[in-house]
Amino acid sequence: MPPAVETSGLVKSFGHYTALRGIDLKVPVGSTLAVFGPNGAGKTTLIKILASIMRPTSGKILIEGLELKDNAEMLRTRLGLVAHQSYLYGNLSAWENLDFYARMYGVEDRSRRIGELLDLVNMTGRKHDRLSTFSRGMQQRMALARALLHKPSILLLDEPETGLDQQALGAMWDIIKREEAGRRTIIFTSHSFERALAVCDDVVILERGRIAFKAQACTLNLGGLKQKYQECTAVVEK
């Protein structure tokens, strides 16, 4: 059973600036990986490369044992992404947005699936309202619905907590964990240690494009994680 996501020697540079300097990751199927790191450590770049939106400068990426470079279009049906932006069109209604992406992902029986998702993120009441009229929290939940449309086996989230209060964030994680519990692999970047530690199986700390620390969540408590984080990122301040 190949790991859900495996990268070896992953490098990404933009001209002179190198965002990722060789990342080796192995994420087993069904597990949840939390990625921490200061701003500019390469978290978003890593997520976008795994989602096949950005091409790596060098290195190998295997999604469910298949080379991402060669099977990009097929593998995208297995990948779902929730980024900082919602990827949804302001002029279109919630239903129209999901209907559009459902067509793009080739989802069968679109209306049933969209209805299901709107209930899951409890936005059914607003399904015909325009996205531009939604609050940040509602847009984030709609973005999650969009990412789950095609039942991806791997879900990527880039700092899902941005713009959400504790209650909304808690609700969001319930939604993520409820659907296909245990079979879906989740990789997310985050700044809130406490919330992340509660939901993840493994932890990684990125620092200036490299993995500075890797461990299983059960071996860490909140204090230990924060202390480790200070150590890894302290190098920059000295």
Add this chain to the structure above:
Amino acid sequence: MKFWSSVAAIAWKDVLSELRTREIIFSVLVFAVLVLVIFNFAFDLSPDLMLQIAPGILWVAFAFSGVLALNRAFIPEREENCLEGLMGCPVGREAIYVGKALGSLFFMVLVEAVILPVFALLFNIAVLQPELIVVTLLATIGFVAVGTIFSALAVNTRAREMVLPILFLPVVSPVIIAAVKASAISLNGQSWGDMTIWLAIILAFDIIYLTVPFLVFPYVVEE
């Protein structure tokens, strides 16, 4: 099959999103009519002379209102970074180009469908002839094919409104020249036989600028 269903989905999304606010369509239409009116002030000419410059006026109105519309083509993709959302879909990057081009084509044809009768009314020239309509359509396909990829390029630059026309109009000038010449021939009552060279140029342009951007578009959107 997957390719074309995604293309249709993108084009339909563009049309829906635009018909919802109708902001671009009205501003482009008003602009095109404005161009006609200005030309009317600029040259108050004898009817037969007007016949000669009529195609020129038409295509100046189409070209500049086309640039106005194409400037807006990739705005929805910029707002919530929807372009990345599209790139995450299980479809080739080329489908995004073809979908967006079809969306813009729909609006350009819509503008032309309104401007041609208005032009016939204002300048009382029989513009609605089959030859002229076919030439206009063929030229619009080439116009939009080039315009869409330049719009995708320009939307990422600083002074987008200025960069697009300066990049785009010189490159698309052959199609505009050929369309004007062919329209002039059709206005003189001649038919297909006399405009074969111009149709050939427009068709050659369409073919080239549907294939080359198709191959090059992935490099525009991918980091």
Add this chain to the structure above:
Amino acid sequence: MRIRILLILSAILILATLALDMLLIPSLDTQNTGFIQYSPVFYWHIPVAWVALFAFLCVFIASIGYLWKRTAFWDIVAMTSAELGVVFTSLFLVTGSIWAKFAWGTWWTWDARLTSSLVLWIIYVAYFLLRAYISSPEQRARFAAVFGILGFVDVPIVIMTLFVAKEMHPGDVAFHLDKPQMILTLVTGVFAFSVLYLGLLFFGIHLKEDAAELTRLKGLMEDNDNG
């Protein structure tokens, strides 16, 4: 080093063309028909145009090279070649309008050759405008390469459309060279300016690579200062 050789060689060849031009060509116009083939201007007016088109072809190839290899070298080659293309097209336009003043009494005639070179000139000036409006070097190189390809594909169509629009057939001027002296002068002219182009191309590339080296060194300096 080879830049110096190329530049000196091109200087010699240009002098040779000049000599041929001044000595041979005037004597040929026995019936003084006033055709362009008989005026010395022709024998480097055409080479300048040829080199400009060749420069745009190199931009096209270098752009494909950049999109494929993604190395800064190809981007530098494309930019330098585009620069030279614009310089040579400007020379063609200026000398063309001087010739127009001489032949037809006005500085500018919407003659097919002049108009098509003007359109091409605008396209490649737009190439530099595009480069100027993008800040990130990687994106600038990639977009410039895309435009280098889309722009070049337009060159044949622009020339053909304008030649047809002006009821002028391309073959009727450049290739009716019956006398051997004419062909000799034209060939030396084309060869001379091509060598000049190569010399300037390598010189420009060398220059820009130095500039890139400079920015890299400055970057290192800053890193050391606050590293």
Add this chain to the structure above:
Amino acid sequence: MDNAGYIVAAFAVVWVGLFIFIFVLVQREKALRKEISALKESMKKT
């Protein structure tokens, strides 16, 4: 301007144009060369 005048003018434009272009390149080259060597010196010192 008679016939010869235009010829000379046209020639002049070409040479002056090319000469200025090459001259600008050479100037830029010298300036760059100077700056790089200066930088290399200061790099060695620190």
